[in-house]
Amino acid sequence: MTRLTVVDADRCVGCQLCMFACSRRFGEGGLAKSAIRVRSAGGFERGFVVVACRACPDPPCMKVCPVDALEPRRGGGVVLKAGKCIGCHRCAEACPVHAVFWDDEANKPDICVHCGYCVGYCPHEVLAMREAEQL
Amino acid sequence: MADLTARRFTVEDRADLFQYYIGGAGVAISLLKEYCPVGADSLGPDNPIVFAVGPLVGLYPLASKTVAMFKSPLTGNLGESHAGGRSAVAIRSAGYGAIVIRGASESPVYLSIDDKGVQFRDASGIWGIASSVTTGRIIRELETGAGTRTIMRIGGAGERLVRYASVITETYRHFGRLGLGAVFGSKKLKAVTVSGNHGIEVSDRKLYRETYDDIYRRAVESPVMKKYHDIGTASNIMPLNLQKGLPTMNLKTTTSPDAERISGERLAENYLGRRVACAHCPVACIHIAALREPYEKEPYFYKTTMIPYDYELIYALGSMLGIFDEKAMLHLIDDVEIWGLDAMSTGVVLSWATEAQEKGLISQNETLGLNFRWGDEPTYAKAVEHIVKQPNEFYAALARGVDHASKRYGGEDYALAFGGNEMPGYHTGPVSHVGYLTGSRHSHLDAAGYSIDQAALKDKLPDPKAAAAKLLKEEAWRQILSSLVVCFFARGIYDKDTVAKSLETAGHKVAPEALDEKGMEILREKNRFKEREGFKASELRIPGRVFETASPLGKIDEKYLRESVEEFYRLLYA
Numbered sequence: 001m002t003r004l005t006v007v008d009a010d011r012c013v014g015c016q017l018c019m020f021a022c023s024r025r026f027g028e029g030g031l032a033k034s035a036i037r038v039r040s041a042g043g044f045e046r047g048f049v050v051v052a053c054r055a056c057p058d059p060p061c062m063k064v065c066p067v068d069a070l071e072p073r074r075g076g077g078v079v080l081k082a083g084k085c086i087g088c089h090r091c092a093e094a095c096p097v098h099a100v101f102w103d104d105e106a107n108k109p110d111i112c113v114h115c116g117y118c119v120g121y122c123p124h125e126v127l128a129m130r131e132a133e134q135l
Numbered sequence: 136m137a138d139l140t141a142r143r144f145t146v147e148d149r150a151d152l153f154q155y156y157i158g159g160a161g162v163a164i165s166l167l168k169e170y171c172p173v174g175a176d177s178l179g180p181d182n183p184i185v186f187a188v189g190p191l192v193g194l195y196p197l198a199s200k201t202v203a204m205f206k207s208p209l210t211g212n213l214g215e216s217h218a219g220g221r222s223a224v225a226i227r228s229a230g231y232g233a234i235v236i237r238g239a240s241e242s243p244v245y246l247s248i249d250d251k252g253v254q255f256r257d258a259s260g261i262w263g264i265a266s267s268v269t270t271g272r273i274i275r276e277l278e279t280g281a282g283t284r285t286i287m288r289i290g291g292a293g294e295r296l297v298r299y300a301s302v303i304t305e306t307y308r309h310f311g312r313l314g315l316g317a318v319f320g321s322k323k324l325k326a327v328t329v330s331g332n333h334g335i336e337v338s339d340r341k342l343y344r345e346t347y348d349d350i351y352r353r354a355v356e357s358p359v360m361k362k363y364h365d366i367g368t369a370s371n372i373m374p375l376n377l378q379k380g381l382p383t384m385n386l387k388t389t390t391s392p393d394a395e396r397i398s399g400e401r402l403a404e405n406y407l408g409r410r411v412a413c414a415h416c417p418v419a420c421i422h423i424a425a426l427r428e429p430y431e432k433e434p435y436f437y438k439t440t441m442i443p444y445d446y447e448l449i450y451a452l453g454s455m456l457g458i459f460d461e462k463a464m465l466h467l468i469d470d471v472e473i474w475g476l477d478a479m480s481t482g483v484v485l486s487w488a489t490e491a492q493e494k495g496l497i498s499q500n501e502t503l504g505l506n507f508r509w510g511d512e513p514t515y516a517k518a519v520e521h522i523v524k525q526p527n528e529f530y531a532a533l534a535r536g537v538d539h540a541s542k543r544y545g546g547e548d549y550a551l552a553f554g555g556n557e558m559p560g561y562h563t564g565p566v567s568h569v570g571y572l573t574g575s576r577h578s579h580l581d582a583a584g585y586s587i588d589q590a591a592l593k594d595k596l597p598d599p600k601a602a603a604a605k606l607l608k609e610e611a612w613r614q615i616l617s618s619l620v621v622c623f624f625a626r627g628i629y630d631k632d633t634v635a636k637s638l639e640t641a642g643h644k645v646a647p648e649a650l651d652e653k654g655m656e657i658l659r660e661k662n663r664f665k666e667r668e669g670f671k672a673s674e675l676r677i678p679g680r681v682f683e684t685a686s687p688l689g690k691i692d693e694k695y696l697r698e699s700v701e702e703f704y705r706l707l708y709a
Binding site for chain 2: 013015016017023024026027028029030032033038040042043044045047102103104105121123124
């Protein structure tokens with residue numbers, strides 16, 4: 001099963017079209033619902049960091065959820081059961097790559113479902129859907 | 136609205152303004168008129184700073200710009216400057232359509248703005264930092280919101296009230312023209328940061344996604360967009376040099392055999408280190424050179440400086456000063472960026488000073504021992520520092536712009552400013568100059584007169600009246616684009632139907648036919664503000680140099696310019 005993969009962050013120009021695409025899945029503009037983020041690596045002169053869910057086979061975010069709102073996704077990562085979520089932020093704190101983002105308006109995490117919608121809007125081949133590689 | 140004097144803020148619902156004026160330029164001019172008293176001192180507390188974004192920002196690609204309006208300390212009338220970076224999306228995501236900053240602070244301050252309001256943060260510890268880059272680095276660590284925030288700040292030039300100081304955002308984008316940086320400085324305002332995380336609702340989700348995909352596809356497939364992505368705006372150097380329309384050495388000439396050295400192609404091949412985009416822009420026109428150089432006295436000790444370049448910077452700080460050594464030019468661009476000056480005004484001021492010294496109007500008494508010579512970058516770099524620090528009357532005069540300096544020292548015939556704003560890099564024919572004279576910002580961006588000239592290389596030049604009508608139509612339409620706020624590079628994509636359709640999904644019903652009149656109304660409002668502040672079209676000065684140096688369309692006829700300018704203003708108010 002494929003997952004969202006950052007194939008070459010050096011090609012990233014910081015346009016954030018992936019972020020806008022992610023929010024647009026829900027039919028809205030802006031970035032509130034984006035489960036992917038691009039930020040500068042300490043200033044635009046240093047290039048960009050693309051922060052995205054790694055689809056961990058054994059996800060730390062899931063392990064700390066006190067209400068079991070995160071369930072394992074086939075192929076790695078998690079699926080959010082929003083009805084159960086109490087908005088405690090523990091999943092966001094547990095993610096070592098800070099890829100659990102927060103929808104302040106809904107007070108729920110923005111969790112990548114590895115649908116690949118953002119990949120279709122990356123004009124510079126930074127993102128791709130790939131099989132997870134095991135070391 | 137933030138009041139720096141009282142250190143208070145209010146949040147107001149001004150849906151009325153956005154409904155009528157769309158956003159961006161339309162809303163900004165309306166707010167400027169509302170909050171700027173007649174005859175206000177441009178460097179006093181009464182001069183408001185207005186930032187406005189539009190309904191397409193955060194929704195569609197290439198709607199990436201913020202419009203700033205203020206009373207210009209350079210021209211004394213309309214100050215308007217646009218910038219991208221993350222500024223527009225950040226303001227919209229924080230939940231605002233416009234930000235108005237009034238009053239002045241007694242002690243240095245910076246503003247941290249989010250959806251909860253405005254924090255007035257003490258900036259006394261960072262006041263006096265001359266570098267706009269360092270200022271950005273410090274504030275980056277102090278504030279949250281990495282990735283989606285904007286950090287607009289000034290360097291030493293803004294603090295020292297140079298009338299063409301810029302405001303820098305995200306290191307490489309600028310509210311460059313007409314002196315917003317000095318207005319910041321006059322308020323002891325070192326920076327403004329904005330961040331937020333609000334979503335934006337649309338009226339019809341399906342139509343939104345369809346319209347989005349249509350615009351996106353056209354953007355990534357357009358050859359114009361490819362041009363701006365590949366070589367960038369610097370791709371204009373070679374064609375303009377070949378056409379003999381590249382202003383060189385204070386417009387004594389319009390071409391140089393050495394121009395290839397500062398061309399976009401050469402810079403891309405040898406120096407291009409990174410391309411960067413504004414938020415929500417697939418094009419990534421921002422080109423940054425990586426200049427790797429050794430320290431003089433330390434073997435194997437190098438520094439690599441990342442320096443942005445664009446056509447206008449290469450013109451102003453390259454060809455205009457006779458600097459055709461690309462490394463020297465990049466150094467000067469870097470200096471001007473760090474101090475936070477408008478590159479175009481700085482280049483034109485220095486090119487005038489060079490010629491004034493050649494002609495003996497000024498001597499080393501005025502220049503503090505500097506001997507300006509075409510191509511002598513180290514001397515120009517020292518002069519830039521003097522312009523910021525203003526150690527004597529001469530440099531203080533240069534800091535007020537070329538119009539002012541030439542009134543004081545002479546040489547007005549070759550002081551290349553229009554309506555008080557220094558000339559852009561196109562001497563393509565008469566229409567470019569009509570555009571500088573009539574444009575509400577006296578900028579090439581107002582109506583792109585150069586493109587009418589360039590079309591006339593193959594076709595016939597329109598007569599003065601027809602040229603005026605074309606410029607007016609283009610400038611009026613650009614008021615719509617800058618109210619949405621869409622980057623002018625995307626003007627080929629955002630045609631009238633696309634604008635109406637995308638506005639509809641944003642909850643704005645406007646008939647495509649009604650857009651022209653709305654654009655014209657916004658343009659009239661801007662011109663009314665100018666006149667209110669003393670601007671008189673009949674008193675526009677045209678530097679004689681424009682008529683002396685042939686353009687690609689031959690020598691320019693003064694009668695053509697005067698007739699066309701007169702017609703423009705007649706049509707504007709008709």
